[in-house]
Amino acid sequence: MEGTIVLVTDRPDRSAALAAALRTVGLCEVVGPDESWASGGFLLGVVSDLALTHPEAARCLRGLGRRYKGQALPVIGLLRRATIEALRHAKTLGATVCLPAYLPPETVAAALTIQIENSAPAxxxxxxxxxxxxxxxxxxxxxxxxxxxxxxxxxxxxxxxxxxxxxxxxxxxxxxxxxxxxxxxxxxxxxxxxxxxxxxxxxxxxxxxxxxxxxxxxxxxxxxxxxxxxxxxxxxxxxxxxxxxxxxxxxxxxxxxxxxxxxxxxxxxxxxxxxxxxxxxxxxxxxxxxxxxxxxxxxxxxxxxxxxxxxxxxxxxxxxxxxxxxxxxxxxxxxxxxxxxxxxxxxxx
Ligand SMILES: [Fe+2]
Ligand SMILES: [Fe+2]
Missing domain, CATH: 1.10.3210.10 (Hypothetical protein af1432)
Incomplete structure (x- = not known):
């Protein structure tokens, strides 16, 4: 697909396999929660691999929501603790779908592909x-x-x-x-x-x-x-x-x-x-x-x-x-x- 997927992660040491899987969907940019990464390319979707309890994670995702307001951007939230509270929190921060962080990278990439295909036409x-x-x-x-x-x-x-x-x-x-x-x-x-x-x-x-x-x-x-x-x-x-x-x-x-x-x-x-x-x-x-x-x-x-x-x-x-x-x-x-x-x-x- 034409466009970029941003993997925003606070553990880049563990992101290589996930980034490789996401590269089968589109270009993949790996960034931290503090980085300015909305550099102008067309964004297909976002995968968040963040500890959502950290304030910078919430700030990052809220900023994302404001920037892409009304654009039906697919955002996959990977949850490290798959609890109801974590799920609710991720949804309020703009995740369009939430998955447990331990899923194989290929499954996350497949879920993102479905999200992109089901969102508004590219x-x-x-x-x-x-x-x-x-x-x-x-x-x-x-x-x-x-x-x-x-x-x-x-x-x-x-x-x-x-x-x-x-x-x-x-x-x-x-x-x-x-x-x-x-x-x-x-x-x-x-x-x-x-x-x-x-x-x-x-x-x-x-x-x-x-x-x-x-x-x-x-x-x-x-x-x-x-x-x-x-x-x-x-x-x-x-x-x-x-x-x-x-x-x-x-x-x-x-x-x-x-x-x-x-x-x-x-x-x-x-x-x-x-x-x-x-x-x-x-x-x-x-x-x-x-x-x-x-x-x-x-x-x-x-x-x-x-x-x-x-x-x-x-x-x-x-x-x-x-x-x-x-x-x-x-x-x-x-x-x-x-x-x-x-x-x-x-x-x-
Ligand atoms: Fe003129
Ligand atoms: Fe003019």
Whole structure:
């Protein structure tokens, strides 16, 4: 199965056989109760081999429950004392099934497999997980940008792999459906563009690091909107020319915010500053044209416009997929026609 199983144990010296059995189900990571192990990979399930009477064991499992709330994560609690009290305690800490710790490792692995198969479909869970992780990354990023504190790119990194896994395992349509229901327009838009970028990168068979680079640029592309006054950003109607001019500063603002952080790569900086440039020179902020518009920008611009057209807006109904593609195709001269066609194939795949 695609995904990771975490074996959280306070006796790693005795965990080798169990870890080997769990590796027949998925990738297995062995961690202690104090370690930070929710590193962004898609989690298939957890096996807890902890003395539940120890406070750090309870803290670890409660933290797990909060992090994966609503995601139907299978958690096997191995009980060292198979008493009713121990069983109740494990259940209150979030174990979905409890087994005696002395069972053969193969039996534990088989029980976990059944739990995983009986939980929500893996694709569905991958999307819920991906949207949650990407949402956390975006929330931190926008909060840092809004407050003027230095942007730390590590806050963004944890969201990238889950977005790609979600789109790959759960499909673009499920990603879009999940994200579309979000209330905050900026947040929703950035997650839509990130999902479309992931699908585009997967379809174009980018190398894994290039996929992550492109999704990173997509997720952060509108970070400058964090500094746009809310009455303009959230105006429930069309912007007047003065407001439009303010709104358009978000591209250069985003670039300045990320550059000031000192951690952002040149690829992302270019994408953030130039994602409203058009091949015919009619875009902003620098009026770039032709060759001066990088490949990354050409791809991102298509995802960005498609997302904007198909989003809910207070003043218009969202466009259907086919109509949005017609608009993109009509922008010949501004967008690269071959890439628009490739995008159309990617989102239909
Ligand atoms: Fe933008
Ligand atoms: Fe955008």
């Amino acid at each position: 694709g569905e869970r991958a999307v819920v997980h991906g949207v949650a992780r990407a949402g956390e990354a975006l929330t931190s990023l926008l909060a840092e940008a809004r407050s003027g504190s230095r942007i730390r790119m590590e806050t963004v990194e944890v969201g990238l792999a889950p977005i790609l896994t979600a789109v790959q395992e759960g499909g673009l349509a499920r990603w879009l459906d999940t994200v579309w229901s979000h209330d905050d327009a900026t947040y929703r838009h950035c997650l839509l563009v990130a999902g479309l970028a992931a699908q585009f990168a997967l379809h174009l068979r980018f190398r894994r690091d290039d996929q992550q680079r492109f999704v990173r640029a997509a997720l952060v592309h509108d970070v400058g909107k964090a500094r746009i006054p809310l009455p303009i950003l959230n105006k429930p109607g069309r912007l007047d020319p003065d407001e439009t001019a303010v709104m358009r500063t978000h591209a250069a603002l985003g670039y300045e915010i990320l550059k000031a952080g000192g951690e952002c790569d040149a690829f992302t900086l270019d994408a953030v500053r130039h994602h409203h440039e058009m091949l015919d020179g009619s875009g902003y902020p620098d009026g770039l044209s032709g060759e001066a518009v990088s490949d990354a920008v050409r791809l991102l611009t298509i995802c960005d416009i498609y997302a904007a057209l198909t989003e809910r807006r207070a003043y218009r109904t969202p466009m259907r997929m086919a109509d949005a593609m017609t608009v993109l195709k009509g922008m010949d001269g501004k967008l690269e026609a071959g890439l628009v066609q490739a995008f159309g194939r990617a989102i239909a795949a």
